[in-house]
Amino acid sequence: MLLITCPWCGPRDETEYHYGGQAHVPYPENTADLDDRQWAEYVFYRDNPKGPFAERWMHGHGCRRWFNALRDTVTYEVLATYRPDEPRPDLAAPAAGGER
Amino acid sequence: MTTEPLPEHPDFLWRNPDPRPSYDVVIVGAGGHGLATAYYLAKNHGITNVAVLEKGWLAGGNMARNTTIIRSNYLLDESAAIYEHALGLWERLPEELDYDFLFSQRGVLNLAHTLQDVRESVRRVNANRLNGVDADWLDPDEVAKVCPILNVSPDTRYPVLGGTFQPRAGIAKHDHVAWALARRADEMGVDLIQGCEVTGFLKDGDRVVGVETNRGRINAGRVGLAAAGHSSVLAEKAGIRLPVQSHPLQALVSELHEPVHPTVVMSNHVHVYVSQAHKGELVMGAGVDTYNGYGQRGSFHVIEHQMAAAVELFPVFARAHVLRTWGGIVDVTPDASPIIGATPVENLYVNCGWGTGGFKATPAAGWTFAHTIATGEPHSLGAPFALERFTTGALIDEHGAAAVAH
Ligand SMILES: Cc1cc2nc3c(=O)[nH]c(=O)nc-3n(C[C@H](O)[C@H](O)[C@H](O)COP(=O)(O)OP(=O)(O)OC[C@H]3O[C@@H](n4cnc5c(N)ncnc54)[C@H](O)[C@@H]3O)c2cc1C
Ligand SMILES: [Zn+2]
Numbered sequence: 001m002l003l004i005t006c007p008w009c010g011p012r013d014e015t016e017y018h019y020g021g022q023a024h025v026p027y028p029e030n031t032a033d034l035d036d037r038q039w040a041e042y043v044f045y046r047d048n049p050k051g052p053f054a055e056r057w058m059h060g061h062g063c064r065r066w067f068n069a070l071r072d073t074v075t076y077e078v079l080a081t082y083r084p085d086e087p088r089p090d091l092a093a094p095a096a097g098g099e100r
Numbered sequence: 101m102t103t104e105p106l107p108e109h110p111d112f113l114w115r116n117p118d119p120r121p122s123y124d125v126v127i128v129g130a131g132g133h134g135l136a137t138a139y140y141l142a143k144n145h146g147i148t149n150v151a152v153l154e155k156g157w158l159a160g161g162n163m164a165r166n167t168t169i170i171r172s173n174y175l176l177d178e179s180a181a182i183y184e185h186a187l188g189l190w191e192r193l194p195e196e197l198d199y200d201f202l203f204s205q206r207g208v209l210n211l212a213h214t215l216q217d218v219r220e221s222v223r224r225v226n227a228n229r230l231n232g233v234d235a236d237w238l239d240p241d242e243v244a245k246v247c248p249i250l251n252v253s254p255d256t257r258y259p260v261l262g263g264t265f266q267p268r269a270g271i272a273k274h275d276h277v278a279w280a281l282a283r284r285a286d287e288m289g290v291d292l293i294q295g296c297e298v299t300g301f302l303k304d305g306d307r308v309v310g311v312e313t314n315r316g317r318i319n320a321g322r323v324g325l326a327a328a329g330h331s332s333v334l335a336e337k338a339g340i341r342l343p344v345q346s347h348p349l350q351a352l353v354s355e356l357h358e359p360v361h362p363t364v365v366m367s368n369h370v371h372v373y374v375s376q377a378h379k380g381e382l383v384m385g386a387g388v389d390t391y392n393g394y395g396q397r398g399s400f401h402v403i404e405h406q407m408a409a410a411v412e413l414f415p416v417f418a419r420a421h422v423l424r425t426w427g428g429i430v431d432v433t434p435d436a437s438p439i440i441g442a443t444p445v446e447n448l449y450v451n452c453g454w455g456t457g458g459f460k461a462t463p464a465a466g467w468t469f470a471h472t473i474a475t476g477e478p479h480s481l482g483a484p485f486a487l488e489r490f491t492t493g494a495l496i497d498e499h500g501a502a503a504v505a506h
Contacts, residue, residue: 001400002391015401019390021345040491044343044434048332050394073346074394 005081006059007067020056022046023068024088050074054088057081106273106378107200113279114158114286119293119318123151125473126311126320128298128334130154131163132274132459133451134326135281136466137473138290144467145474148289151320153313155297159278162328163459165428167351167373167385169364170460171208171269172233175224175501178484179437180231185481186464187268193463199280201273202378206363208269209238209246210503211413213258213369221264224503228266236265247363249416256412258370264503271364271375274459281466301338307446308338324449324473326465329394329429331452340443343490344431344453347388348398352406352425356380360416368504370409382420384410388430388456398427430455435489437496440468440482449473450487457504 002014028034028042047053053073058066070080070089080089125141127134130152141147154160170190172183190203212218221237228235240252243263252260282292293315302310302317310319327334332342361376374384386406389398403425411418433439433453438461440451451469454461468482478486489495 013401014399021392036491036493040343041341044490045341046343046345048342048345048392050333053392055392071391073392076391076393076395 002076002078004057004069004078006062006065007081007083008065009059009062012059012062016059016061018058018060020058020066023054023056052079052091107202107276113283114292117291117293119151119153119296119313119315120291121317122310122319123291124149124321125324126150126318126322127152127324127326128311129161129326129328130158130282130292130294131161131326131328132159132278132281132462133328133454133465133469134324135159135278135285135292136462137324137326137451137469138285138292138466139281139288140466140470141474142285142288142290144470147474150289151291151293151318152285153296153298153311153318154292154294157294158282158292159275162428162430163274163278165351165426166274166459167375167383168271168274168459169208169269169366169373169375170203170272171266171503172460173208173210173224173228173235173264173266173269173503174498175227175503176496176498177231178496179498179502180228180233182464182468182481182485183461184231184233185467186461189463189467190272191268193280197280197284199276199283201276201280203270203272204378205268205270206375207246207265207267208364208366209243209263209265211243211263211365211367211369212261213367214261217369218261220500221262224501225264234266234268236267238263238265247361247365249360249414250365251413251415258412260413269364271377273378277462298334299337301448303338303445306444308448322447322449322473324451324469326451326469328452328454328458329431331431331450335443335450338443338445338448340445340448342439342450342452342487344433344439345392346394346429346431347391348393348395348427349385349388349430349456350398350402350425350427351383351385352403352422353377353381353383354417354420355423357382357420361414365413366503367409367413368500370412372406372409372413374410374414381423382417388432394429396427396429432456435495435497436499436502438465438485439487440465441472441478441486443487457502
């Protein structure tokens, strides 16, 4: 069972959340200009990395808000969680308060 | 009553050759699908200068981890056609391969617990019959006749309102299936190479001409990917994006019991599926973890949920002990149907996206994939499952319809 920290409510069991797949997939601009291939990319194609993955979760049994998580898909460790209006954290950069 | 002893199998089933510098065809992944592809390349197409490369040990991936349910009661015409072709092949493979892999046609019951389940199930029975697939709708009393240990009382939280039954469906001994295919492929000259991980692709322009491995470069006329949960990781190395997501799927077994469970029972609504293995273990599966993962383990709450469902349906299981749980990594497509066919890279073909249900398809996956690799053209049964469908929109949407909830 994963322990996931909602940015608003704090750490809660995985069962309180709903998974939403890859984060940071913007709705395409200039939709009238997209060809079928580009639409397919937007609708059906998502990254599927082995390692850190930025993904969406929804705190369904809590504040019911969507947020993003950076999670390792091999170890399942949740490396960071952050609000949707925040950028993907750079884990290589030293965290505030010293080296991690 | 006693349980069935497993058949003896010969000590040595295949050679363990070193990779040669070049092959007509290289298949990546020695799961059931890779092995069946090699077998049919040799048998149906006379192509024997073939290597199957496996990063671990032969059939140690999902082939070793699945719950071995075989059935063809899919809703849509394209799916019914390919899974029924597989079932037909299963029926003759033990004799053809001269290997008793305990294919047991004990039938599969798919339970209905809500009015909507009932309607969907009856619709599927009708669709199955129109496609020549054996299927019956059973009321709760008839369900109880097929599987007397099932609790069909109306007093449960989600009462059994009936079920679909496919008598020709069943289970097989997965390891033995792999070994049977491996032995024959090997005999026909196919090199099965274990401990050989594909780490990259050799390309000439937009054409693949070989693979890089931890045991050196291997040239290949054509390359077929059959890497299940790792398909997209592998395809990315060839510069291709695949519309698949990898998820952990778990299963578990109890200790050995006398034969009590005569068929296979699946329930979507309460989500558990159960059969009793030949030796006597109760074998159970449920749904995938919703999140992506490669860790070959899954969430405990999924197991809790499936056990609760199992005990409600089968009160007799309440005192059985779980002996072992494990996970495999399955690749799921947006329409829950597989991908078989060409890729944007010339001479590179892909068989993937079988998700939680590819064991049953093993012979047909091999049959159609071998055809595509040998001829460069899609097999008629595989053609609807081409990668292009995500661009054309001609999806084969089996989510839910396939009698599984994932
Ligand atoms: C718990 C569980 C229960 C299931 N239950 C059922 C069921 O009841 N019925 C059913 O029909 N299906 C079931 N499935 C699904 C089924 O197991 C798969 O769809 C099927 O096994 C996939 O095809 P495969 O046998 O070739 O895959 P695998 O056996 O996984 O073969 C892929 C192989 O590729 C190898 N590989 C990956 N990357 C590389 C690389 N870079 N180089 C070399 N080799 C590589 C892997 O090591 C692996 O051996 C289940 C799966 C799981 C996990
Ligand atoms: Zn919250």
